Amino acid sequence: MQPEIRSEQIADSDVQAPQNPVLRSLEHLGEGTALAQQIFDMIGHSKFFADFTREDVQRLTAFMQIYRAEATKTMIREGDVDDYMLLIIQGQVEIVKIDSHGNLQPMTTVGPGATLGEMSMIDGERRFATCLALEPTTFAVLSRDSMVQIILEEPALGAKLLVKLVTLLSQRLRQTSSNLLHYMER
Numbered sequence: 001m002q003p004e005i006r007s008e009q010i011a012d013s014d015v016q017a018p019q020n021p022v023l024r025s026l027e028h029l030g031e032g033t034a035l036a037q038q039i040f041d042m043i044g045h046s047k048f049f050a051d052f053t054r055e056d057v058q059r060l061t062a063f064m065q066i067y068r069a070e071a072t073k074t075m076i077r078e079g080d081v082d083d084y085m086l087l088i089i090q091g092q093v094e095i096v097k098i099d100s101h102g103n104l105q106p107m108t109t110v111g112p113g114a115t116l117g118e119m120s121m122i123d124g125e126r127r128f129a130t131c132l133a134l135e136p137t138t139f140a141v142l143s144r145d146s147m148v149q150i151i152l153e154e155p156a157l158g159a160k161l162l163v164k165l166v167t168l169l170s171q172r173l174r175q176t177s178s179n180l181l182h183y184m185e186r
Contacts, residue, residue, distance in 0.1 A: 020084070022077055023067060023141065032064030032140045035089060039140065042089065046113030048164055059157050063146040069133035076117050076131040083144035085121040088114045091137025097129045109134065118165055121147065 032039070040057045042049070049057065066089070069075050075086060078098055092111050096104040107129060110116065116131050121144050151158035 020080075020082055022074055022080065022082075023084075026073060026075070027068040027070075029066040029068055029138070032061035032066055033058070035066055035138075035140070036061040038089060039087070042113045046087075046115070048087075048115045048168060049113070051160070051164075056157055056160065059154055060142075060150070060161070061140070063150050064140040064142050066138065066140055069137045069139070071133055071135050073133045074130060075133060075137070075139065076120075076127050076129070078127050078130040080127045081124065082117065082120045082127060083124050084141050085115055085117040086131070087140040087142070088112050088116070089138045089140060091139075092134040093137055093139075094132045094134050095129050096132060104130070115168070118169060122165065122169075 036058045039049070039061060040052075040054050052060070064087070067075075069091075075093065076082070078096075088111060090112055092109055093114070093116065094109050095107045095116070097107055099105045117127070119125065120127055121142065124144065147158070147161070150161060
C-alpha cells in the first residue's frame, strides 16, 4: 500500500482556484508536479499512460492540480456541466448512475491509474455518472483549458495526449456497442 499523501507534502505555487463547486468542496493540495514521480510509478497500472515517458509525465503534471476527497465525497456529479478529467492517484472510487426511480445504481469501482470524466473534458456536456470516493482518495485534475494550453505550449505532448484520449474513448464506445448488441440479441 502506498503512503498517504498529505497537503503539506505538496507546495502551492501560483495555483488557480478551482471554478467548479464540486472541486471547491474538496481539499486542494496544489500543483501536479509534486506528485509526478508517484504518477510515473503508476504507469504500469494505467492504460492511459502506458506510452508516456518520465519526461512526458513531468511536463504533463505541470498542467494538473491535485485534490483529495474524503470517503463518501462526490468528485464528479451526474448531470453537472464540467470540463475536466481525473486521474486517480491513490484510493478507490465508485461510479454510480441515477436510475429512473432516482436511486443510485453502482456501475463499477476504480482505483489508482484510472481516468474519469474524459468525455466532459472534451465536449463540455453534462456528466454521465457520479463518482464517489470510497475511501480517502487523491487525484489529479486536467481541465480543458489546461489541455488547450498543452497543445499550444507542448504540441508533441498534446498530440500524444489527444491520441490517448481518442483511443480510450473509442475502446469504451466499442465495449458499449458490444454490450448493446448482446442485450439486443437476448
